[in-house]
Amino acid sequence: MPHGCNCWTCTIFPVPTDSLIPQPCRIARRRRETPDTVTLWISASHPELCDVQPGQFNMLSIPGIGEVPISVSGMESASILMHTVRAVGSATRAIAALKRDAHVGVRGPFGRGWPLADASGRDVLMIGGGLGLAPLRLLWQLILRQREQFGRVNLLVGARSPGDLLYVRELKRLRSRLDLEVEVTVDHAGSGWFGHVGVVTHLIRRAEFDPDDATAFLCGPEIMMRYCVQELLHAGIEKQRLFLSMERNMHCAVGHCGHCQLGPKFICRDGPVFSYDMIGQWMGLAGI
Numbered sequence: 001m002p003h004g005c006n007c008w009t010c011t012i013f014p015v016p017t018d019s020l021i022p023q024p025c026r027i028a029r030r031r032r033e034t035p036d037t038v039t040l041w042i043s044a045s046h047p048e049l050c051d052v053q054p055g056q057f058n059m060l061s062i063p064g065i066g067e068v069p070i071s072v073s074g075m076e077s078a079s080i081l082m083h084t085v086r087a088v089g090s091a092t093r094a095i096a097a098l099k100r101d102a103h104v105g106v107r108g109p110f111g112r113g114w115p116l117a118d119a120s121g122r123d124v125l126m127i128g129g130g131l132g133l134a135p136l137r138l139l140w141q142l143i144l145r146q147r148e149q150f151g152r153v154n155l156l157v158g159a160r161s162p163g164d165l166l167y168v169r170e171l172k173r174l175r176s177r178l179d180l181e182v183e184v185t186v187d188h189a190g191s192g193w194f195g196h197v198g199v200v201t202h203l204i205r206r207a208e209f210d211p212d213d214a215t216a217f218l219c220g221p222e223i224m225m226r227y228c229v230q231e232l233l234h235a236g237i238e239k240q241r242l243f244l245s246m247e248r249n250m251h252c253a254v255g256h257c258g259h260c261q262l263g264p265k266f267i268c269r270d271g272p273v274f275s276y277d278m279i280g281q282w283m284g285l286a287g288i
Contacts, residue, residue, distance in 0.1 A: 006276040010286075020254070021107065022059070022061050022067070022105030022106060022107045023042055023044075023045045023046055023049065023105065023106050023107065024045060024103045024104075024105060024106075025042045025044055025045050025049070025081075025103065025104055025106045026042070026043045026045075026101060026102070026103055027040055027042060027043075027098050027099065027100055027101060027102045027104065028041045028042065028043045028080060028100065028109075029100060029131055030098070030099065030100055031058055032047070032217075033084060033094075033166050033167070034082035034163060034164055034165075034166070034171075035163070036086055036087045036096075036245075037084060037085065037086045037087070037096070037131070037166065038083045038084070038085055038087075038096045039073065039082055039083070039085075040082070040083050040084075040085060040095070040098065040104075040132075041076055041080050041081075041082055042080065042081045042082070042083060042106060043079060043080055043242045044079050045106075046081070046215065047079075049081065049106055049108065050075065050078060050079055050081065050116075051107070051109065052072045052075065052081070052108075052138070053109070053114070054072075054110050054111045054113050054114045054135075054136075054139040054141075054142055054253050055071070055111070055112070055113030055138075055139065055245060055272070055273045056071070056072055056108070056109040056110060056113045056117065057069045057072060057108065057109065057110055057111055057116035057250075057253075057272065058070060058072060058081070058083065058094055058106050058107065058108035058110070059073045059105075059106070059107045059108055059110070059133075059253050060083065060085070060104050060105065060106055061091070061104070061105035061106075061107075062091065062094045062095060062104060062105065063105070065090055065091050065094045066088050066089075066090055066091030066094075066106070066153050067094055067254060068089070068091045068092060069110075069132065069136035069247065069250040069268070070083045070084075070085055070095075070096070070100070071083070071084075071122065071134050071245075071247070072108075072109060072135075072138060072270075073134040073135065073137045074137050074140060074141065075138065075186075075236055081106075081251060083134075084134040084166060084211070085115055086104055086110055086131050086262070089162070099261075101248065104174060107253070107254040108146065108251040110254070110268060111268060111269070111271060111272050112251075112270065112271055112273050113202075113271070113273055114139045114217055114243060114245075114273055115273070116143070117244060118241065118243075119150060119215040119217075120149050120150065120152055120219065120239075121149065121150070121151065121213075122213050122214055122215045123150070123151040123152045123153070123154075123210050123211075123213060123214040123215070124143060124150050124151070124152070124153045124154065124214065124215055124216075124217070124270065125154045125156065125204070125209060125214060125215070125216040125217070125232070126153075126154065126155045126156070126216075126217045126218075127156045127200060127203075127204070127216065127218045127219075127220070127228055128156070128157055128158070128218075128219050128220055129156075129157075129158040129159070129163065129200055129215070129219070129221055129222055129224040129225075130158070130159055130160065130221060130222025131166070131274070132166065132218075132219035132220030132221070132224075132245070133157060133166045133219070133220075133271075134166065134219075135219045135245050135247075136155075136217060136219055137167065137277060138158075138167060139217060139281070140153075141250065142179065143153070144179075144233060145176075147179055151209075151213065151214075152181070152208055152209055152210075153180050153181070154181045154182075154183070154207045154208070154209060155174065155181070155182045155185045156181075156183050156185075156200055156203040156204065156207060157171065157182070157183070157185070157200070158184075158185050158186070158187075158188075158199065158200030158203070158220065158224065159184075159186050159187070160187050160188070160191075161189060161263070162188065162189050162190075162193050162195075164186075164188055165184065166277065167188070171184065173264075181207065181208065181284075182204045183196065183206065183207070184196065185197065185198050185199070185200055185202065185203055187199070187270055198226065199218075200224060201227050201228055201230075201231045204228060204231045204232060204235065205231070211232075211235045211236030212236060214237055214241065215237075215243070216228075216232050216237055216239045216241065216242050216243065217243050217245075218243070218244045218245070219244070219245040222246070222248070222283060224260070225244050225283070227282055228288035229242055229244070229276055229280070239275065239276045239277035239280065240275050240276070240277045241275070242275065242276035242277075243273055243274070243275055243276070244273070244274055244275075244276060244279065244283075245271070245272045245273050246262065246267050246272050246273075246274060246279065246283075247267070247272050248260060248262070248267060249267070250267055250268040250272075251268075252268065253268045254266055254269060255269030255270075260277070262282045263279075263281070263282035265278070265282070267269075
């Protein structure tokens with residue numbers, strides 16, 4: 001057995017010789033974000049899994065239940081990957097229910113990530129809606145590590161309600177920084193919420209940036225991204241400097257099954273990150 005182990009995960013998941021074979025990885029830590037969403041710290045069993053760019057995704061799986069694409073939302077260390085999972089189907093429910101020291105199958109990383117080099121020297125807007133905040137998390141961490149290479153940096157966050165916000169403690173810490181503007185809005189809230197209420201496009205109008213020298217990164221529900229793109233184009237940012245993460249219908253991660261085809265593109269292989277000038281005409285089309 002791999003590494004001298006005879007546990008069920010290593011029996012089912014042999015040491016792979018192919019990147020398409022899931023590798024057994026241990027859950028090192030688990031944190032509940034919202035009633036239906038958790039963040040898992042996954043100890044990578046092979047160095048290749050940690051060669052990750054912000055915006056890429058892994059395929060997480062449990063034998064006999066299923067496999068799903070999940071964005072890499074952070075790197076705790078050189079060997080710990082973070083994935084934020086919302087329990088919406090049988091596979092994600094099973095993965096989200098995993099406890100510390102349980103094992104999950106991981107293969108990846110896959111896809112084209114955020115083109116961080118395009119933003120160098122420019123103002124930056126990162127706009128995340130709901131679970132779309134997760135693929136942006138590693139991006140803002142890298143930007144803040146090399147903060148001097150960018151102009152004004154804005155992180156605009158939208159959620160359905162205060163209870164649906166991800167990374168609440170981290171957002172509070174980020175808001176205390178003097179070199180980053182963080183704005184949060186929710187669609188609806190009770191009397192205990194003292195923040196902004198409304199759609200995330202309203203935050204764009206309040207953000208300070210130079211549209212002639214800015215790059216925007218967006219991830220969230222497609223309808224949210226379409227309205228945000230309209231607002232950003234109206235503000236004067238060019239199409240080729242608007243980058244969106246599209247994450248619909250991905251099954252195989254390598255462009256073979258065709259489930260994620262959108263126009264001439266395969267989201268898993270050609271994306272999930274696209275510039276708006278590449279994908280804009282296909283947004284809004286129904287998925288396969």
